[in-house]
Each structure stands twice: as structure tokens, then as C-alpha cells.
Amino acid sequence: MEQQAAAPVVGAETVISAEGLVKRFGEREALRQVSLRAARGELVAVIGPNGAGKTTLLSILARSISSDAGSVDWPAGEVGWVPQQPALYGKLTVQENLSLFARLERVDDVGATVERMLELSGLRDRARDEVGRLSGGNQQRVNIAIGLLAEPELLLLDEPSAALDPRQRARLWEFILRLAGEGTAVIYATHMVQEAERYADRVLVLADGEELFNGPPRELQDVVGTSDVQDFEAAFVEFLHQRGH
Amino acid sequence: MRHLLLKDLRILRRSPLLVALLVLYPIVIAVLIGFAISRGPDKPEVAFYNALPPSDRSIKLGGRDVNLNAQAGQLFDAIDAVPVHSRAEAIKKVRDGDALGALIIPADLTRKLQSGLEPGRVEVYYNAEDPAKRRFVENTIKSQVQVANAALTKIVARESLKAIDLLQSGGQYSFLGRTFDVLGLERSERILRRARARLPAGSPLRKEMDQVIAFTRLSRQNLSFSDNILSVVGQPLRVDSHVINGGTTSLNSFAVALAVAVSIMFITVLLAAGALALEREENAFSRLVRGLVSRTELLLEKAGLAAVCSLVVCLLMLAGLGLFVDLRWERFPLWVVALAAGALAFAALGLAIGALTREVRAASLLAFMLSLPLAFLALVPSGAVAPALYDVIRVISALFPFKATLDALDAALNDAGGLGVALLHLAALFAGFGLLSRVGLRRFAG
Numbered sequence: 001m002e003q004q005a006a007a008p009v010v011g012a013e014t015v016i017s018a019e020g021l022v023k024r025f026g027e028r029e030a031l032r033q034v035s036l037r038a039a040r041g042e043l044v045a046v047i048g049p050n051g052a053g054k055t056t057l058l059s060i061l062a063r064s065i066s067s068d069a070g071s072v073d074w075p076a077g078e079v080g081w082v083p084q085q086p087a088l089y090g091k092l093t094v095q096e097n098l099s100l101f102a103r104l105e106r107v108d109d110v111g112a113t114v115e116r117m118l119e120l121s122g123l124r125d126r127a128r129d130e131v132g133r134l135s136g137g138n139q140q141r142v143n144i145a146i147g148l149l150a151e152p153e154l155l156l157l158d159e160p161s162a163a164l165d166p167r168q169r170a171r172l173w174e175f176i177l178r179l180a181g182e183g184t185a186v187i188y189a190t191h192m193v194q195e196a197e198r199y200a201d202r203v204l205v206l207a208d209g210e211e212l213f214n215g216p217p218r219e220l221q222d223v224v225g226t227s228d229v230q231d232f233e234a235a236f237v238e239f240l241h242q243r244g245h
Numbered sequence: 246m247r248h249l250l251l252k253d254l255r256i257l258r259r260s261p262l263l264v265a266l267l268v269l270y271p272i273v274i275a276v277l278i279g280f281a282i283s284r285g286p287d288k289p290e291v292a293f294y295n296a297l298p299p300s301d302r303s304i305k306l307g308g309r310d311v312n313l314n315a316q317a318g319q320l321f322d323a324i325d326a327v328p329v330h331s332r333a334e335a336i337k338k339v340r341d342g343d344a345l346g347a348l349i350i351p352a353d354l355t356r357k358l359q360s361g362l363e364p365g366r367v368e369v370y371y372n373a374e375d376p377a378k379r380r381f382v383e384n385t386i387k388s389q390v391q392v393a394n395a396a397l398t399k400i401v402a403r404e405s406l407k408a409i410d411l412l413q414s415g416g417q418y419s420f421l422g423r424t425f426d427v428l429g430l431e432r433s434e435r436i437l438r439r440a441r442a443r444l445p446a447g448s449p450l451r452k453e454m455d456q457v458i459a460f461t462r463l464s465r466q467n468l469s470f471s472d473n474i475l476s477v478v479g480q481p482l483r484v485d486s487h488v489i490n491g492g493t494t495s496l497n498s499f500a501v502a503l504a505v506a507v508s509i510m511f512i513t514v515l516l517a518a519g520a521l522a523l524e525r526e527e528n529a530f531s532r533l534v535r536g537l538v539s540r541t542e543l544l545l546e547k548a549g550l551a552a553v554c555s556l557v558v559c560l561l562m563l564a565g566l567g568l569f570v571d572l573r574w575e576r577f578p579l580w581v582v583a584l585a586a587g588a589l590a591f592a593a594l595g596l597a598i599g600a601l602t603r604e605v606r607a608a609s610l611l612a613f614m615l616s617l618p619l620a621f622l623a624l625v626p627s628g629a630v631a632p633a634l635y636d637v638i639r640v641i642s643a644l645f646p647f648k649a650t651l652d653a654l655d656a657a658l659n660d661a662g663g664l665g666v667a668l669l670h671l672a673a674l675f676a677g678f679g680l681l682s683r684v685g686l687r688r689f690a691g
Contacts, residue, residue: 064531081535087528104537146532 012039014073015154015185016061021070023056023209030056031067034211036204038154038185043176045200045217046189047236049245052206054189055084058158061187075185078105080152084159084189086143090132094123094142097131098149105150117145120175136163144172148179155179157188161195173199197232205236207245273618290632292338292347293326301355324348324389339370342639343632346371364483371488372626387484394482428456501566502654503624506587508562509555510616510647513588517551517595518608521682525603525689540686544596544679551595552588559584563658576657579664583657586671587650593678594646600685616647623648646674 017037023030031053038044046054059065061072062081088097098114107113118124121141126134131142140163147155157176161169177199180186190196196203197217205213205220213220221235224242257264303312327344329335335347349368358365367390371383411418415429428436436456524530524543534540563572563580595612602608623642630638642648649670656664 059531062531063535079535081532083528083531085528087530087532089527089529101532101537104533 012041014039015042015075016073016079016187018061018072019070021057021060021067021072023053023060023065023067030209031060031206032209032211033070034204034206034209035070036061036187036214038187040153040183040185041180042185042202043180043200044185044187045196045203046187046206047191047193047196047203048206048212049240050191051208053209054191054206055158056209057206058156058187058189059083061154062156075153077153078150080147080150080155082144082147082155082157082160084162086131086136086139088131088139088142088146091130093128093130094118094134095127097142098145101146102149107150113149117149120148121145122171137165137168140164141168141172152184154185154187157186159190160188161190161192193233193236205239207240207243212243212245213239290327290344291324292329292335292344293349294329294332294335294347295350296332296352297350297354298352301352303355336370339372341632342372342635345626358482366483366485368485368487371486383486390482390484497570498659499655501563501570501572502651502658504566505559505562505584505658506647506651506654507620509559509584509587509650510591510620511613512555512558513551513591514595514598514612514616515609516554517547517592518599518602518612519595519605520547520550521596521599522603522605522608526605530689541683544682544686547596547599548589548592548679551592552585555588555591556581556584559588572658573660576660579657580654582668583650583653583664586668586675587646587653590646590650590671590674590678593675593682596682597678597685600682600688603688619645619647623651643670644674646671649674 014037017035019035021031021034021036034053034057036044036046036057046057048054056065060067062079062083063074064081064083089100092100095114095118098117099110102110102113118127121144123138123141123145126138131139134142140160144157144160147157155176160176161172164172173195176186176188188195188200200217202215203213203217203220204211213223217232220239221232224235224238326348327338329338329347332349335344335349338344339347347368347370349370351366351368354365354367357363408418411427411429413430415427415432418425418427433456521544524533530543533543538546560580566572567574598612598615599608602611619642622638625635625638649667652661652663653667653671655661656667
């Protein structure tokens with residue numbers, strides 16, 4: 001059975017809001033006046049072509065880098081961050097990586113949290129393996145598990161399913177939807193637009209650092225407004241084309 | 246294969262920095278090794294002050310005029326003499342590192358040489374920042390003075406032969422402005438034979454006998470000076486050495502300090518640079534600094550790791566060296582202080598390298614490539630290169646921790662002095678490189 005987006009909590013409180021974000025790398029403007037907000041239990045997909053500024057936006061929201069202009073209201077609680085490349089120590093085992101970051105996150109019960117994440121990631125039998133010896137997909141599972149250690153109010157995922165096979169991808173989304181259902185706000189960047197259509201409550205379309213669209217996926221198809229466009233991906237491509245990208 | 250070769254050449258052409266390093270690095274290292282550990286320049290620059298008044302620049306040895314300037318010229322064949330106008334100026338040139346040493350001809354040299362009873366003494370001033378340099382300077386000066394001594398000895402020996410001939414045959418002898426008629430052994434023998442033939446009991450030839458008695462007395466008196474004379478003949482010139490800067494550390498003890506300084510440098514710089522760059526290479530940096538640890542805490546952790554590891558290794562190394570070299574274990578607390586200060590300064594340098602390179606391999610390569618020349622630079626002795634270049638070398642050495650660490654270790658291990666200054670220097674370098682690495686971390690996010 002096809003999984004669908006968790007129904008957002010109507011009128012739910014805003015977990016994070018960003019207004020007019022600008023980020024420059026030298027002469028290049030990676031983000032130009034981008035705004036975004038996410039409510040409890042909401043799934044927001046950030047989509048766009050390569051170099052659109054998706055990772056830059058998520059890095060700012062994760063406090064990994066700072067913006068040159070604009071403002072962000074972060075949640076009072078934890079923000080989980082899953083970067084695009086696995087941010088792990090290859091010479092440490094799965095369990096050691098989880099324990100280290102659990103301690104750095106100052107979670108109350110490190111042992112129980114690590115056990116829960118091993119269970120969640122399905123890597124219990126690989127717990128004592130060095131992360132550097134795991135496949136890319138398994139490394140990404142550890143990467144995501146670390147992002148969830150502190151039971152965050154907001155989970156930021158940058159291309160979370162890029163290195164996963166279809167079975168692992170389905171398992172990942174099942175897990176993310178469950179988190180959203182429990183009230184976690186999730187913002188994820190992806191270039192797999194079908195994942196945006198299928199799981200997101202809202203999509204933010206970026207191209208060359210510019211915010212082109214912010215709304216429900218179905219509205220994007222309506223904006224394109226041609227009957228020839230049958231699916232979301234085609235509508236997205238047509239939308240970019242219409243906007244000169 | 247041809248295509249692969251072309252591909253590699255194309256890559257090299259597009260990597261001008263790498264090619265420049267490949268070409269320049271061996272040249273720089275070779276030159277620095279040459280400056281630092283070779284025997285030094287063929288003609289070292291030596292400040293020369295001649296305090297002899299013009300009237301005393303030639304001496305009479307056995308009735309022959311010997312021009313001291315001409316003798317000094319032989320010395321100058323082996324050194325590059327830099328004439329100065331006073332003793333103070335000569336010493337300043339050495340203190341400033343503009344000359345390897347200073348040679349001073351004192352005003353009383355002529356009188357001493359002419360007396361024939363005591364050797365002339367020249368004064369030599371030099372820096373001895375390290376024992377290797379001290380040994381080089383001492384050997385250089387000693388060998389040049391031996392050259393001058395050999396020339397003077399030849400003259401003195403010739404005159405001594407004449408004196409022996411005088412003793413044997415008799416004749417006129419001038420000494421201190423007075424002329425004596427020396428009877429000589431041959432004439433004495435003749436007189437004695439005649440006297441013996443003519444002398445019955447109560448002989449009237451008392452005057453001839455008096456001559457013989459006087460000659461005997463003179464011979465006895467001269468023989469009483471023979472020790473001094475022989476000593477002077479063997480070594481008419483002596484050197485009074487004065488060390489301006491530096492201690493009296495033996496070469497063995499200095500070698501221990503040097504070995505430890507090199508070890509602590511490589512261990513700390515490589516470890517700190519690699520450990521910091523690894524955080525970015527494993528993508529963990531962005532995760533860590535978004536609230537888990539601050540950037541400053543991260544730097545301090547890496548500096549502490551590198552410093553503690555190198556401190557332990559170097560203490561073990563000292564313990565091992567202690568089996569072969571006499572170390573002053575009562576100064577152990579000072580060793581730890583010097584090692585810790587040096588390790589922290591090197592760690593800060595390593596962190597700056599890691600922050601700027603951002604990759605483990607690049608960080609390790611740069612750390613290695615930078616460390617080796619720094620060590621050699623710090624060992625280049627003053628006077629081995631042109632004064633302006635030496636000033637540049639001294640400034641560069643002061644900007645990096647090797648020289649200060651070596652000074653601190655030498656002071657801690659060998660009581661060479663200057664530990665406080667070296668520790669302050671290392672503290673300043675730790676702060677400077679720490680700040681640089683903190684600024685460099687901004688590049689990590691990109």
C-alpha cells in the first residue's frame with residue numbers, strides 16, 4: 001500500500017519560521033530573500049534543480065552556517081540535522097558513533113537512546129561494525145539515527161533517501177511519517193520530486209537561490225495550468241521552464 | 246600509455262602550485278640544510294678591530310723587523326674581515342648577528358711578542374646560540390690562529406737558530422736597546438785551553454777567567470728563561486675567547502634538546518592538523534558546531550589531544566635518551582613545562598594548518614613541508630649568511646614555534662638560561678596561531 005503524507009495538524013503552532021534569508025558565497029548569491037515556515041507535524045519539501053540553494057537553506061536552519069541577511073525563529077526544543085553526506089566517524093563503530101553524539105546531545109539515558117536508534121535503524125546486528133565498512137545506505141541510516149537522538153521538535157533532512165535502495169527508502173519514509181504523525185515538524189530537501197508530491201504537505205521550490213513557489217504540491221500543478229501535464233514531475237519541470245529556469 | 250602520460254602532464258600543467266612545490270621545495274631544503282648543518286661559510290665574516298698604534302705595527306724579532314699587518318694578512322686570507330673602529334663596534338656586530346665573530350688585536354700585542362718571554366694574546370668574541378655553532382666558531386678561529394702562529398713560529402725559530410749560533414760562536418747581541426758582546430762557547434773553550442796551559446798555581450790571568458765566569462752566569466740566566474721561550478716559540482699567539490650570547494651547553498646535551506624539539510614538532514603539528522581536518526573530511530564538523538560544541542572548544546580539544554600525546558611521547562623519549570646521555574632529572578618539572586609550552590604552540594600551528602587546508606592529506610603534507618624548513622631555519626648560525634638575510638631568517642624563526650621550543654628545552658634540560666623568555670614567546674605564538682585557526686575555521690563551513 002502506498003504511503004501518504006501524514007495529515008498536518010490544522011492550526012498547529014509554528015515550529016520554525018524564516019524570513020528573507022540571504023546567503024552569499026563570494027560573488028555568488030546562493031539564497032535571495034527566501035522565507036519558510038513549518039508547523040508541528042508538517043512535512044515541507046524543498047525542491048529545485050542542482051545548485052538551487054536547498055542545502056544552503058537547510059544548513060542555515062540547522063545553524064550549521066549563518067545567513068548574511070534575514071531572520072530565523074528557531075524552536076525552543078532540539079533541531080535534528082541529517083546532512084546530505086553522512087556526518088560520521090568512519091573508524092568508530094555504529095554503536096560508538098551513536099553513543100558519542102548522544103552524549104554530545106546530552107540525552108538523559110544514553111544507553112536506552114542508543115538501543116532505540118539501533119532498533120529504529122535496523123542496524124542492531126551491525127552495531128559493532130566500523131561505520132567506514134558499512135554500505136552507503138547503511139551509513140545513511142546511522143546518519144539519520146544520529147539526527148533523531150535528541151527527539152527533536154524539528155527534523156531537517158538533506159537528500160535523506162539519495163543513497164538508499166527502494167526498500168530502505170520505503171522504510172525511511174514510514175519512519176519519517178510516523179515522526180510527523182507524532183508532531184515533529186520535518187523539512188527535507190530532495191531532487192526526487194515524486195517524494196515531494198507523495199509525502200509533503202507543502203513544497204518550497206527554489207531555483208538559483210530564488211524562491212519560486214511555496215504551497216501544497218497540488219497547487220503547483222494548478223499554477224502550471226496546462227492539461228497536457230499529467231504528473232507532478234512534469235508539472236515541476238514545466239513550472240521551472242515557465243519561470244525561465 | 247601515451248594518453249595516460251598526456252593526461253598526467255595536463256593535470257600537472259593545471260596544478261601550478263604543486264609543480265612549484267615539487268621544484269622549489271627540494272631546493273629550499275637543500276639550501277637550508279647547507280646553511281644549518283654544514284661546517285659554515287668558507288670565509289666567515291669576522292669583525293676586525295686593530296688596536297695597535299701605527300708605530301707598533303712592526304716588531305723586532307732577533308734584530309729583524311716583522312710586519313704584523315703582513316702577518317695578519319695571512320689570517321685574512323681565511324676569513325672575511327670586516328674592519329671596525331672600536332672594540333664596542335666589533336662586539337655589537339657579533340651581538341647583532343652581522344658577523345660570526347670578532348677578532349680584536351690589543352694594543353700591547355707588539356710589546357708582548359717583542360719581549361719573547363710571553364705570548365701575544367688576541368681577543369675573540371662570538372655568539373654561541375647553540376653548541377654546534379660554538380664548535381664551528383671555535384674551530385674556525387683556532388685554525389686561523391694556528392695559521393698565524395705557524396708563520397710567526399717560522400720567524401721566531403729562525404731567530405732562535407741565530408741565537409743558538411751566537412751561543413756557539415759568540416758575537417754581538419741586542420736586547421731591549423742594549424748591545425752585548427757574547428763570548429760564545431768556542432771562544433770560551435779556546436780561552437779556557439789557553440788559561441789552563443798558562444796557569445800555574447796563582448795565575449795572573451784573572452781577567453780572562455772573569456770573562457768565562459760572566460759567560461757562565463749569563464748562560465745560566467738565559468737557561469732559566471728557556472721554558473718560557475720554548476713555550477713562546479711554539480705558540481707565539483694565544484686566543485682569549487669571550488662568548489657574547491648563548492650558554493655553555495655541550496653538543497651532546499644540545500643534541501638531546503634538538504632531537505626532542507624536532508620530535509615534538511612533528512608529532513604535534515601533524516596530529517593537530519590531521520585531527521582538525523578529519524572533522525571536516527568526515528562531515529562531522531557541521532554537525533558538531535551547530536550547538537554540540539563551540540568552535541573554540543573544538544580547537545582546544547584538538548590542541549589538548551595533540552599536546553598531551555606529544556608530551557607523553559617526548560617524556561618517554563627523554564627517559565630512553567637518559568640511558569645514554571647524562572640528563573639532569575632534578576629539573577624534570579621544568580622539562581614538563583617546556584615540553585607542554587612547546588607542544589601547545591606547535592598544536593596551535595597545526596590547527597591553523599588544518600583549518601586552512603581542510604583535508605587530512607593536504608594538512609599532513611603542508612605540516613611536514615613547513616616543519617622541516619622551520620627546523621633548519623632555526624639552526625642557521627649568525628654570520629653564515631649575509632646580515633640582511635640572517636635578520637630575515639631570525640624574524641621567520643621567531644614567527645614559528647621551533648626556535649622558541651628549542652630554547653625552552655635547552656634551558657629546561659641544560660640550564661642554558663632564558664626559559665622565561667622562551668615560555669612567553671611560546672605563549673604568544675599559541676595565542677597567535679590559535680586566533681588564526683579560529684578565523685580559518687570559517688572556511689570549514691564552505
